[in-house]
Amino acid sequence: MSLKIKPLTARFGALVGGVDIRSTIADDSIAQIRADFENHSVLVFTDQPMDDARQISWSEQFGPLERTVPSNPAAGSAFARQSNIDIKTGETIPVNDRRMLYQKANMLWHADSTFKETQSLCSILSAREVPPVGGATEFVSTRAVYDELPAALKQELEGLEVEHDLVYSRRIVGFEFTEVEAAAMPSARHRLVQTNPITGRKSVLIGAHAKCIVGWPENRSRELLDDLLAQTTSSENSYRHEWRTNDVVIWDNRSVLHRATPYDGAKYRRLMQRTTVSFVE
Numbered sequence: 001m002s003l004k005i006k007p008l009t010a011r012f013g014a015l016v017g018g019v020d021i022r023s024t025i026a027d028d029s030i031a032q033i034r035a036d037f038e039n040h041s042v043l044v045f046t047d048q049p050m051d052d053a054r055q056i057s058w059s060e061q062f063g064p065l066e067r068t069v070p071s072n073p074a075a076g077s078a079f080a081r082q083s084n085i086d087i088k089t090g091e092t093i094p095v096n097d098r099r100m101l102y103q104k105a106n107m108l109w110h111a112d113s114t115f116k117e118t119q120s121l122c123s124i125l126s127a128r129e130v131p132p133v134g135g136a137t138e139f140v141s142t143r144a145v146y147d148e149l150p151a152a153l154k155q156e157l158e159g160l161e162v163e164h165d166l167v168y169s170r171r172i173v174g175f176e177f178t179e180v181e182a183a184a185m186p187s188a189r190h191r192l193v194q195t196n197p198i199t200g201r202k203s204v205l206i207g208a209h210a211k212c213i214v215g216w217p218e219n220r221s222r223e224l225l226d227d228l229l230a231q232t233t234s235s236e237n238s239y240r241h242e243w244r245t246n247d248v249v250i251w252d253n254r255s256v257l258h259r260a261t262p263y264d265g266a267k268y269r270r271l272m273q274r275t276t277v278s279f280v281e
């Protein structure tokens with residue numbers, strides 16, 4: 001098996017060919033894919049029809065899988081379901097349903113699971129059913145933006161901690177958790193500047209769940225987080241993935257942000273299955 005790597009942008013992202021990720025893969029190929037993941041942050045595989053069992057065994061090669069938060073329809077399983085298809089009935093969910101409002105927050109720039117005590121290494125999303133138009137996922141690099149920050153600001157950021165909160169970020173799109181739901185999801189604190197333990201490259205852990213800089217006044221905190229986000233998302237180094245059925249994309253939640261884009265949920269069905277790998281240092 002010979003892996004073929006084709007960069008997707010100048011700074012991050014790669015299309016990976018020459019491998020069937022549904023079958024058992026030799027250890028040296030896994031090591032190569034893992035190294036490519038650390039270096040490129042986003043890996044795209046095409047023509048890889050997945051079922052749930054295959055996706056789990058592939059995902060476990062990267063590390064332990066998270067269990068999904070109670071508010072997702074696939075709660076308690078290893079899957080975070082992104083879909084307008086009712087998990088029980090198979091019918092399309094009305095566009096104004098609370099479950100679709102919950103998913104609307106995915107259209108804010110974010111990294112997955114930053115609100116959890118244990119950060120995520122990566123997310124793995126497989127396209128099971130995709131609309132013919134719309135529903136792309138966009139990525140930007142928080143590593144590329146870190147590299148471009150002035151030295152004095154890099155020094156200021158070092159040692160800062162950010163509080164990440166899912167209740168806070170869902171509120172931005174008008175979604176309110178019940179008290180019971182909110183109580184089950186306490187916020188978490190993580191270092192603002194993340195250092196990749198393998199490559200040594202640094203990035204900033206920001207995005208929609210980033211509520212505040214710990215210990216800073218609210219205004220100053222909001223200003224810094226908004227500035228960093230604006231610089232990251234105005235970067236020319238973005239990648240937009242237009243999904244085709246059977247695509248599988250892996251992204252590094254420590255070094256990229258992503259967001260969903262709209263599709264016509266009244267007209268088309270969409271089912272994406274996400275597995276999320278914990279970051280165990």
Ligand SMILES: [Fe+2]
Pocket residue numbers: 106110111112258
């Ligand atoms: Fe996400």
